[in-house]
Structures are given as structure tokens and as C-alpha cells.
Amino acid sequence: MAGAKATPSSPKTYIEMKDRFQSEGYCAVPNMLSASDCQAILNHESKPRPKPINWMKGRAASDPFYAHLGSHQQLVKPLRELLGENVVLWGVDILHRQPSQVHPWHCDIESCDPNGGFVSIWIGVQNTSKESALNLISRSHKYGVTIQERAHREGVKREEIAMKHIHEWAADFDPESELIKPEVGNGDALFFDGRLWHGTHNVRSEGTRVAILLQYAAADRDVKLIDFKNFSWPLQRLENPRPPVLVVSGQGDPSHNLIANRP
Numbered sequence: 001m002a003g004a005k006a007t008p009s010s011p012k013t014y015i016e017m018k019d020r021f022q023s024e025g026y027c028a029v030p031n032m033l034s035a036s037d038c039q040a041i042l043n044h045e046s047k048p049r050p051k052p053i054n055w056m057k058g059r060a061a062s063d064p065f066y067a068h069l070g071s072h073q074q075l076v077k078p079l080r081e082l083l084g085e086n087v088v089l090w091g092v093d094i095l096h097r098q099p100s101q102v103h104p105w106h107c108d109i110e111s112c113d114p115n116g117g118f119v120s121i122w123i124g125v126q127n128t129s130k131e132s133a134l135n136l137i138s139r140s141h142k143y144g145v146t147i148q149e150r151a152h153r154e155g156v157k158r159e160e161i162a163m164k165h166i167h168e169w170a171a172d173f174d175p176e177s178e179l180i181k182p183e184v185g186n187g188d189a190l191f192f193d194g195r196l197w198h199g200t201h202n203v204r205s206e207g208t209r210v211a212i213l214l215q216y217a218a219a220d221r222d223v224k225l226i227d228f229k230n231f232s233w234p235l236q237r238l239e240n241p242r243p244p245v246l247v248v249s250g251q252g253d254p255s256h257n258l259i260a261n262r263p
């Protein structure tokens, strides 16, 4: 891609992708962004940007750069296969993880509704490798229990969740579940179900890893903010303010969400 906008490239077969996504809870799509797309994101982040609306992930409602990237048909076409015709983008985040930094195992509170209807796309942007990528538990979207709930039942705090817990708890729910440490690089994408158990530990010796997280839902799901004072069980979602959602396919539903104007 040339110029300032980032333009995702196409996954190979949507049918294959959908089957894998539904059974495993995630799907990797290599080369979703080119090297120049990744650079365009880094350049954009290095300049003053419009303030996100209502919360830190409200960038698609305020920033044309992210509205354009998150609405790109190469992302939206597979999302339509996974979520149906009407799709909204409710969250955009840029994630920096320094060497040794841990993002504890969790389910995303906004999107872990047991009924599903949420897909997140994580794309490595800088210093992405197996050592710094998002880690996932395959099939955990079907457990019907968030990792926060399981940890609470076991008396384990969020920061104390260790690999031994993950292996033990996942095996209880589904012996076919596996810890996935994806072999991904810059520009590669991971589509994952909003209920999936995931976490990150950047074990690279050097290089802050940067990734972009684009979070979508079927337009008839209520998207609510998390209570930033409480990440543990029981999970809390706020009635107000509502996160702005950008319609990227079909129609939004104002009875469910605050529909944003395209910036």
C-alpha cells in the first residue's frame, strides 16, 4: 500500500476460515497488512490524533484513519461470514507490550456474552513474533465460562493465573483444547471469538511489540463499556456512557447501540 492509509489484503478462503473459526474459536490470516500499512499505523500513532469518543477504544468514531482501516472490505467480507450482514466496529486499540511485559489471561469483558456475536481482529504491527504474539486457548469460546469466573471459583487472582492453571482448567472443559502460540509476524492477523480465553507475555529479549486490535459485533448485540475499576468476577458492564459503534456492513440498530457518524 502506498500513502497514508492502511489497506488490508484478502484471506484465501472464507469457508475454510469460517469452519476453523467456529470449531477452534480463532483463525490466523497471514499478510493482512503490508509492511507499509504497518508503518502507516506507526506513523499515524506518532502524530497528534483526534480524541477517541466516550472511551479509549472509541477511535473509529473520531479518527478517519481508523474508520477507514476498520471498514476495509478485506476485513469486512470475512466478518460478514462470521457475524452476518449487519456488523459494527465498536473498539480500536493500539497495544504496546515491552519485553517481559505480561497481559494476564482473560476474556474480553465487553464481548464475552455466552451467546456470542463478537469477533476481534488482532494484527501484529511491530516486533511481532511467536514470542510476543497473543496466546489463545483453542475451543475456549464454547466453555460457557469465562476465565475470570473459573479463576474466581478456584480462588486465583487475575495476576496469579499461571500456565499450570490454564492447562488444568482448559483440559477440564475440553480435552481437545490447546494452548496456541501463533507463529505470526508483522501484518499477520488473528481473528478470534469474543469469548476466547487469551493473554500475552512478550518474552522477546528486545523490542516493544505493537499490535492493533479491531473489535466488531453483530449489530443486534448490546455493546457496553467495562468498569475499569473491576476486571474480576463478577464482570460488570456499564449502562452509561455507551461506546459509539461504527456501522461497517449493512445497518446498525439504534435500539441496541449508540451509532456513530462516520468521522
Ligand SMILES: O=C(O)CCC(=O)C(=O)O
Pocket (backbone or CB within 6 Å): 093, 095, 096, 097, 103, 108, 133, 134, 198, 199, 200, 211, 213
Ligand atoms: O497486547 C496483546 O497482545 C493482548 C491484548 C489483549 O488481550 C486485549 O487487549 O484484550
